[in-house]
Amino acid sequence: MAGVKAFAYSCRRVSWLLCGLCDTWIGVRAQMRLGSCQNFHDFRRLAKRRLPSPIFDYIEGAADDEVTHHRNTKAFETCDLVPNVLRGVANVDLSVTVMGQKLALPVYCSPTALQRLFHHQGERAVAGAAAKYGTMFGVSSLGTVSVEELRKAHDTPQIYQLYFHKDRGLNRGMLQRAKDARVEIMMLTVDSITGGNRERDLRTGFSIPFRLTLAGMLQFVIKPMWGINYVTHEPFRLPQLDEHVDISAGALSIGRYFTELLDPSMNWDDVAEMVLQWNGQFCLKGIMSVADAKRAAEVGCTGIVVSNHGGRQLDGSRASFDQLAEIVDAVGDRIDVLMDGGVQRGTHVLKALSVGAKAVGVGRYYLYPLAAAGQAGVERSLHLMQTEIERDMKLMGCTAISQLSRDNLRFR
Numbered sequence: 001m002a003g004v005k006a007f008a009y010s011c012r013r014v015s016w017l018l019c020g021l022c023d024t025w026i027g028v029r030a031q032m033r034l035g036s037c038q039n040f041h042d043f044r045r046l047a048k049r050r051l052p053s054p055i056f057d058y059i060e061g062a063a064d065d066e067v068t069h070h071r072n073t074k075a076f077e078t079c080d081l082v083p084n085v086l087r088g089v090a091n092v093d094l095s096v097t098v099m100g101q102k103l104a105l106p107v108y109c110s111p112t113a114l115q116r117l118f119h120h121q122g123e124r125a126v127a128g129a130a131a132k133y134g135t136m137f138g139v140s141s142l143g144t145v146s147v148e149e150l151r152k153a154h155d156t157p158q159i160y161q162l163y164f165h166k167d168r169g170l171n172r173g174m175l176q177r178a179k180d181a182r183v184e185i186m187m188l189t190v191d192s193i194t195g196g197n198r199e200r201d202l203r204t205g206f207s208i209p210f211r212l213t214l215a216g217m218l219q220f221v222i223k224p225m226w227g228i229n230y231v232t233h234e235p236f237r238l239p240q241l242d243e244h245v246d247i248s249a250g251a252l253s254i255g256r257y258f259t260e261l262l263d264p265s266m267n268w269d270d271v272a273e274m275v276l277q278w279n280g281q282f283c284l285k286g287i288m289s290v291a292d293a294k295r296a297a298e299v300g301c302t303g304i305v306v307s308n309h310g311g312r313q314l315d316g317s318r319a320s321f322d323q324l325a326e327i328v329d330a331v332g333d334r335i336d337v338l339m340d341g342g343v344q345r346g347t348h349v350l351k352a353l354s355v356g357a358k359a360v361g362v363g364r365y366y367l368y369p370l371a372a373a374g375q376a377g378v379e380r381s382l383h384l385m386q387t388e389i390e391r392d393m394k395l396m397g398c399t400a401i402s403q404l405s406r407d408n409l410r411f412r
């Protein structure tokens with residue numbers, strides 16, 4: 001008996017050692033490649049190399065023909081920057097104040113689901129990098145690290161992203177939990193009243209837990225390092241939801257989560273009730289029409305995000321940047337208008353801020369670096385973004401974000 005125990009113990013030691021060595025090896029290789037990443041496309045390529053394709057497709061994919069997804073970035077090309085020169089730009093201040101939070105950078109990490117599937121550090125990496133660059137980050141209802149743990153780890157402003165479930169008790173409980181954790185901003189996503197048609201996920205069988213098609217499974221076989229990392233770290237969980245949703249009971253596809261658990265009857269009365277319960281900074285994510293922006297201000301929201309969910313919900317919806325000006329004109333003097341969608345460059349950020357956004361959210365921009373190299377990847381992407389914005393501000397002749405205005409822009 002003692003011999004069997006000793007043998008099992010040695011096996012465990014050897015497997016830990018092997019996992020440790022694998023981790024180190026992956027880390028060193030990722031660091032080497034990371035150093036040569038200069039932009040969004042480099043990170044994307046590195047992430048594609050590392051991830052099994054069903055996971056990569058989940059990140060990159062969007063709804064239907066993915067027209068809105070691509071249009072989000074293209075929209076920035078319809079507008080040109082007009083610089084001023086000879087203005088003494090030795091010191092540039094990139095800080096902004098958004099919904100009462102002072103940020104060192106006008107860019108924040110928008111909430112995204114399932115981050116520990118992309119890299120085992122998941123939300124811990126994103127929160128750590130956001131804190132290092134003095135900006136805020138969002139934790140999704142479908143986050144894989146608890147809101148409390150992240151709050152304890154960092155002081156940087158935190159957003160809690162809420163999906164509105166049919167179970168009203170669950171919604172109230174989630175709000176209270178975020179309040180108890182001292183989260184600064186509640187962000188209710190309102191563009192996901194039903195699941196977007198993400199055909200890439202349907203093809204691969206992407207779901208939680210995995211219910212892959214044969215072709216999808218093969219992709220995991222040819223990317224074994226991802227699997228080794230996945231099984232040698234803590235088990236996958238959805239800590240914001242796991243007291244209420246049993247993900248082990250059967251495959252819960254993202255589409256089914258939206259369609260079966262979220263409440264399509266959500267309306268403005270529900271928002272008004274939540275604003276009252278939260279009694280703090282409350283933001284709606286996914287506002288695209290002027291009418292809705294005005295209504296958000298009327299029910300007491302302090303912010304809105306002009307967003308089409310990175311093109312993942314209603315394909316054919318207008319690009320966020322195209323829609324920004326009319327929303328800023330309608331409510332910009334009453335509430336903070338933020339935007340996200342398609343942002344890949346410092347100049348994209350400058351254009352959105354010039355139109356009147358108070359800050360700009362990024363999704364895939366930090367998710368590919370996360371997948372490529374964990375926290376080091378997200379830090380490098382934020383570093384590059386900070387450097388680009390600072391350089392571009394100097395080239396524009398501006399020393400503070402408040403100096404950017406529509407005078408700097410011409411639309412084609």
Ligand SMILES: Cc1cc2nc3c(=O)[nH]c(=O)nc-3n(C[C@H](O)[C@H](O)[C@H](O)COP(=O)(O)O)c2cc1C
Nearest residue numbers: 059110111112113140189309310341342362363364
């Ligand atoms: C993989 C992935 C998961 C996402 N998960 C969420 C989510 O859980 N909640 C949410 O409100 N938005 C979610 N989003 C949307 C982002 O918050 C953001 O609106 C979008 O990514 C911005 O577009 P971009 O990726 O082009 O920057 C997700 C986006 C991606 C790419």
